[in-house]
Amino acid sequence: MSLELILQALSSPFSVLVLYLLDKYGEMKLTDILIHLGFSKYKAVRKAVLLLAEVGLVRIAVKKITPRVNAWTIRITDRGKRIVEAIKSIV
Numbered sequence: 001m002s003l004e005l006i007l008q009a010l011s012s013p014f015s016v017l018v019l020y021l022l023d024k025y026g027e028m029k030l031t032d033i034l035i036h037l038g039f040s041k042y043k044a045v046r047k048a049v050l051l052l053a054e055v056g057l058v059r060i061a062v063k064k065i066t067p068r069v070n071a072w073t074i075r076i077t078d079r080g081k082r083i084v085e086a087i088k089s090i091v
Contacts, residue, residue: 009051013044016087022058022076023084030072049074057083 009015014037021036022028030049037045049072052058057080061073076084 006055006057009048009055009057010083012048012051014041014048015052018045018048018052018074019057019076019080019084020087022074023081027073027075030074033074052080056080 017037018033021033025032030046033045033049034042049058049060053060053074057077059075059077061075063071063073065071
């Protein structure tokens with residue numbers, strides 16, 4: 001994975017906050033993340049999670065609840081944990 005793609009994913013709104021929450025709580029559903037960040041931010045948070053998954057910083061497991069409703073379970077990867085730890089060490 002190129003550094004440029006990872007930096008683009010991290011520069012997306014809410015990406016770093018999503019990584020921080022996942023590092024703190026381990027595994028979360030998308031709705032759990034939205035509780036912390038605000039349901040009005042759904043599109044931006046969803047986009048951030050998808051970008052983070054694309055570059056391998058989080059993993060998404062999708063469970064079909066009904067034909068129209070999916071439940072996302074999101075976990076941080078080891079690479080994502082290392083990034084959060086690096087950010088926390090400079091703050």
